[in-house]
Amino acid sequence: MQYTEIMVRYGELSTKGKNRRNFIDRLGFNVRSAMHDFPKLVVKAHRDRMHIYLNGEDSDKVIERLKQVFGIQNFSPSVRVERDVEAVKEKAVEMINEKFFDGMTFKVNTRRSDHHFVYDTNELNEMIGGYVLQNVPGLKVKMKNPDITLRVEVRCDGIYLSHEKIQGAGGLPVGTAGRAMLMLSGGIDSPVAGYLAMKRGVDIEMVHFFSPPYTSEQALNKAKELTAKLTPYVGRIQFIEVPFTEIQETVKHDVPSGYLMTIQRRFMLRLTEALAKKRGGLAIFNGEALGQVASQTLESMAAINDVTTMPVLRPVVSMDKNEIIKIAQKIDTFDLSIMPFEDCCTVFAPPAPKTKPKIDRARYYESRLDVDGLIQRALDGVKVTNIQIGDSFLNDSEQAFSELL
Amino acid sequence: MYFDNSATTKIDPQVLQTYQTVCEKVWGNPSSLHNLGEHAFNLLEQARKQVADLIGRKQDEIFFTSGGTESDNWAIKGTAIEKHIYGKHLITSSVEHPAVINTMRQLEKLGFEVTYLPVDKEGRVSCEDLRKSIRKDTILVSIMAVNNEVGSIQPIDEIAEVLKDYPKIHFHVDAVQAVGKGLGKMLKNERIDLMSFSGHKFHAPRGIGFMYKKEGRMIAPLLTGGGQEKNLRSGTENLPAIAAMAKALRLVVENEDEYSKRQQKIKEKIYDHVEKFDKAVIFSGRDKNFAPHVLCFAIKGVRGETIVHAFEDNDIYISTTSACSSKKHTVSSTLRSIGIDDGIATSAVRVSLDENNTLEEAEEFNNVFDELYEKFRMINS
Numbered sequence A: 001m002q003y004t005e006i007m008v009r010y011g012e013l014s015t016k017g018k019n020r021r022n023f024i025d026r027l028g029f030n031v032r033s034a035m036h037d038f039p040k041l042v043v044k045a046h047r048d049r050m051h052i053y054l055n056g057e058d059s060d061k062v063i064e065r066l067k068q069v070f071g072i073q074n075f076s077p078s079v080r081v082e083r084d085v086e087a088v089k090e091k092a093v094e095m096i097n098e099k100f101f102d103g104m105t106f107k108v109n110t111r112r113s114d115h116h117f118v119y120d121t122n123e124l125n126e127m128i129g130g131y132v133l134q135n136v137p138g139l140k141v142k143m144k145n146p147d148i149t150l151r152v153e154v155r156c157d158g159i160y161l162s163h164e165k166i167q168g169a170g171g172l173p174v175g176t177a178g179r180a181m182l183m184l185s186g187g188i189d190s191p192v193a194g195y196l197a198m199k200r201g202v203d204i205e206m207v208h209f210f211s212p213p214y215t216s217e218q219a220l221n222k223a224k225e226l227t228a229k230l231t232p233y234v235g236r237i238q239f240i241e242v243p244f245t246e247i248q249e250t251v252k253h254d255v256p257s258g259y260l261m262t263i264q265r266r267f268m269l270r271l272t273e274a275l276a277k278k279r280g281g282l283a284i285f286n287g288e289a290l291g292q293v294a295s296q297t298l299e300s301m302a303a304i305n306d307v308t309t310m311p312v313l314r315p316v317v318s319m320d321k322n323e324i325i326k327i328a329q330k331i332d333t334f335d336l337s338i339m340p341f342e343d344c345c346t347v348f349a350p351p352a353p354k355t356k357p358k359i360d361r362a363r364y365y366e367s368r369l370d371v372d373g374l375i376q377r378a379l380d381g382v383k384v385t386n387i388q389i390g391d392s393f394l395n396d397s398e399q400a401f402s403e404l405l
Numbered sequence B: 001m002y003f004d005n006s007a008t009t010k011i012d013p014q015v016l017q018t019y020q021t022v023c024e025k026v027w028g029n030p031s032s033l034h035n036l037g038e039h040a041f042n043l044l045e046q047a048r049k050q051v052a053d054l055i056g057r058k059q060d061e062i063f064f065t066s067g068g069t070e071s072d073n074w075a076i077k078g079t080a081i082e083k084h085i086y087g088k089h090l091i092t093s094s095v096e097h098p099a100v101i102n103t104m105r106q107l108e109k110l111g112f113e114v115t116y117l118p119v120d121k122e123g124r125v126s127c128e129d130l131r132k133s134i135r136k137d138t139i140l141v142s143i144m145a146v147n148n149e150v151g152s153i154q155p156i157d158e159i160a161e162v163l164k165d166y167p168k169i170h171f172h173v174d175a176v177q178a179v180g181k182g183l184g185k186m187l188k189n190e191r192i193d194l195m196s197f198s199g200h201k202f203h204a205p206r207g208i209g210f211m212y213k214k215e216g217r218m219i220a221p222l223l224t225g226g227g228q229e230k231n232l233r234s235g236t237e238n239l240p241a242i243a244a245m246a247k248a249l250r251l252v253v254e255n256e257d258e259y260s261k262r263q264q265k266i267k268e269k270i271y272d273h274v275e276k277f278d279k280a281v282i283f284s285g286r287d288k289n290f291a292p293h294v295l296c297f298a299i300k301g302v303r304g305e306t307i308v309h310a311f312e313d314n315d316i317y318i319s320t321t322s323a324c325s326s327k328k329h330t331v332s333s334t335l336r337s338i339g340i341d342d343g344i345a346t347s348a349v350r351v352s353l354d355e356n357n358t359l360e361e362a363e364e365f366n367n368v369f370d371e372l373y374e375k376f377r378m379i380n381s
Helices: A017-034 A059-066 A085-099 A121-135 A189-199 A217-233 A245-254 A257-279 A298-305 A321-330 A359-366 A371-380 A397-402 B013-025 B035-054 B068-083 B098-109 B127-133 B156-164 B239-254 B256-274 B304-313 B333-337 B359-380
Strands: A005-010 A042-045 A049-053 A072-081 A105-112 A148-155 A158-162 A166-170 A179-183 A203-210 A236-243 A283-285 A383-388 B062-065 B089-093 B113-117 B138-144 B170-174 B194-198 B209-213 B280-282 B294-299 B348-352
Touching: A005 A017, A005 A059, A017 A042, A017 A049, A017 A059, A059 A072, A059 A166, A072 A085, A072 A148, A085 A121, A085 A148, A085 A158, A105 A121, A121 A148, A179 A189, A179 A257, A189 A203, A189 A217, A189 A283, A189 A321, A203 A217, A203 A257, A217 A236, A217 A383, A217 B035, A236 A257, A236 A371, A245 A257, A245 A371, A257 A283, A257 A298, A257 A359, A257 A371, A298 A359, A397 B035, B013 B239, B035 B062, B035 B239, B062 B068, B068 B089, B068 B098, B068 B138, B068 B170, B068 B194, B068 B209, B089 B098, B098 B113, B098 B138, B113 B127, B127 B156, B138 B156, B156 B170, B239 B256, B256 B280, B256 B294, B256 B359, B294 B359, B304 B348, B304 B359
Parallel strands: A105 A148, A179 A203, A179 A283, A203 A236, B089 B113, B089 B138, B138 B170, B170 B194
Antiparallel strands: A005 A049, A005 A072, A042 A049, A072 A158, A072 A166, A148 A158, A236 A383, B062 B209, B194 B209, B280 B294, B294 B348
């Protein structure tokens, strides 16, 4: 069914006191940018509800998008019909028929915001309910917990019919919790960490390290593609690529192999912190899960974390791999993540990394390096890409071949 | 006037353009690591995705081959090699294309047993016969979607129902004649495990085709080597032909409804005309049990070749029953299987249409038919 309007109910925002207006404005902004390619659609974010007027845009597609926007508890697509009881009856039957399986129960729930309308709510309930019952064979009425509740709302500009509540993504509108950097590798965990950060309202920017020629263009594109997968929750995400070759080569050359990984990570963290400070980020997110690999022991985390005082947040730290994979599948990043491209974490992985590196040893080995120079040169080579919903990087974009195929 | 589209079709100019452009511009080997290879790989995978989307299957389930014959061989022998330890019995129909029948015969020599299901007057197998012939050691059922000689549509959905009770048996469908003929829904049946397709039957170049293999079903490769096509069909991918085929498939499937209805109308026009002559026998039906593009008939007392050449003199190209058998002077195996007397079967010819044929052409065909019929009547009387 083609709907004409969607009514959105807010989630946790209702409890946010004085900040409420900010939250609602932000949500309105996010919904608009998530729908940027539906030009006719109009979003009105009111204090208690949001109304989305479709003006002819495809409701199925809009609904799919809307399901991914954080800060929405649930929403109901509705159809506006003329203020004419006959028209309402017909539409009601059409609506119920679309959903109906034999043996289902239903009720009509009418509200009037326009109290001048000729019929009152009870009359309307009865008229519409009776008509639907006659015209949908097998349907039964049930007042408590029916399978379908047909909501009829009489307003001045028309009568609105809706019959379902679609679950939203929950969480908080992205941006309301401030900005942070996400260290995005290309593996399974970091996109999940990014998703969870966004769910709590964090506006994340992706920081990705790449080391040509040790890592391929494809690995970089894969990270961008993963970012594109996360854009539906916000509309767009900044992707920051940081050249890491020089640092990796230097570290490989000058540091004992047991500390290779630790020192490399310390550099990554320093760079991310620098970028955060420059771009107004308040924290760093990553996809570390405790005990998964050598760099993810508590000792390792301590040795790496030593370079910054900025909060380093690890949303998946206590999850099992299977739990992480489940979320990755839900947000459709899993298949991408397991594509076999070398990333900069695997290229110079030492055969036997220290699982219990010592902070002072790490500091000592680093003292031989020109840390500031290396960091500065990497920062100078940073490139930022604005990634939007629908962008595609991995497959030479479909347009490239659209003429051929 | 070209009425021999079941033999082969004319390549579409846009498809040829794709072929040429890919030859010139995307000539890297999809397996190479560098940019050129990567670019070619992306095109290959997009072509695969497009083919999958068009037939309603998954990208991972499409394997490119050299055509219908290879696909049929692969489905049958691949199953036989993979599953011979579980059983050595295969079932097919008696009206299959030689690519299936002769593959079965070859397997018989290697110790496999094959049941050839009989067909009814319209060339269709019965599900009862099928159910009765299934044994504990049956590993494959191979039934074509559309018969290439008379155009009968096999009861694929019903066969699939029967085979739901035997989930381990591979179900192969030779769909070479079924593309773009309004049978999309049938070909999407979930019980089908393997399906063969051939590009040049829908305006793609020769030497390219594909196989649908359901996720999780295992068949052995026939061509081993560099591990292309997920290690199941080695050999450097024929990318120009693959891209061209993906395009050809799109062009025909996107307009399938319109195209198949048009062909049906043309077929009906010829059918209704030919039917009126008492020495004419029509083997195809005009109802929904037959594909819209094939019409097989005979003029009693005149050899099929004679009819073909007589039409040819009027610039109308038709064929004796199938292109594969027409030069061997053998009687059509399909007609024999549906119980047509050899005397009449040798008189059979086939008209096969595509979306470029028109009702005006049918009109002209009918006029020529009148003339020829009259001529043959004079000679024979």
